[in-house]
Amino acid sequence: MRQDAWTTEDDEVLAEVVLKHIKQGSTQLAGFNEASRRLGRTAAACGFRWNACVRKQQRQIIEIAKEERKKSKSERVQAQMEGGDLDHPTATLMSWAQVLRFLRQEKNTAQHWASRWRNAERQCNEWKARFKELQEEHGQIREEYMQLKHDYETVSEDYKALVQIMERARKATLLDGGELAQGFMYQIDEYGNLERVEHEEPMERAE
Incomplete structure (x- = not known):
């Protein structure tokens, strides 16, 4: 890619290519890509040059190209309404069959x-x-x-x-010497405590 300064001839080629794309209803980006191939510069460099310099110089010509694009588009629409080529890549209007198919x-x-x-x-x-x-x-x-x-x-x-x-109860049944106590009975008070009840008559040993 070229790195040298832009010349008047380079600006003319850039303007010619971009204006052609504008007239044909294409995009400026496509014009920058084509100019890049012709001038040996990057598309970004062409876009920067166009926005910074060339566009200001070609302001009136750009307006004319836009008017031609509108006119050309109107003519294509009219041709399509009259049965023109609906498969053309720039076609903008669908036939009734295409509308029904789409719906x-x-x-x-x-x-x-x-x-x-x-x-x-x-x-x-x-x-x-x-x-x-x-x-x-x-x-x-x-x-x-x-x-x-x-x-x-x-x-x-x-x-x-x-x-x-x-x-x-187990502890209460044992005497100090380890012998079993005889003749006793136990009852539980209202607080759940176990108390021994003594009887005068001898009772059988509690097991």
């Missing part, structure tokens, strides 16, 4: 997405119903768990109390 395609696309939407909505409702069932099941299991926990705590407390009572 059918859009209808099929809309029906396809509507079907997918209905399926997604149905699946969403199914998952909502399943979630509700699991939520209710979870609630029931939680209630059962809380009831079992309460029962376990109650049984555990009763068991501990029973063990304590049995331990107090």
Whole structure:
């Protein structure tokens, strides 16, 4: 790619190419690409030169080229309405057959997405119903768990109390020398304490 300064001849070639593309309804970028090949410079350099210098010099000619482009476009539209070449790459108007074909395609696309939407909505409702069932099941299991926990705590407390009572009874049955006491009876007071009841008549040994 060239790195030298732009000459008057280079500016003329750039203007000629870009104006041609404007008249034909093409883009300035396409003109920069063509000018790049002809001048041996990058398309970016051509674009920068055009915007910085050449465009200001060719302002009136650019307006004329735009008017010619509008006129040419209007003529193509008129030709298409009168049965011209609809497959031309610059065609801008569709025939009724093309319009109908386009609308059918859009209808099929809309029906396809509507079907997918209905399926997604149905699946969403199914998952909502399943979630509700699991939520209710979870609630029931939680209630059962809380009831079992309460029962376990109650049984555990009763068991501990029973063990304590049995331990107090065991200690109360032993004398200081280790012999079993005879003729005794125990009762539990209102506070859960074990107390010994003495009897005048001898009783059988408590096992």
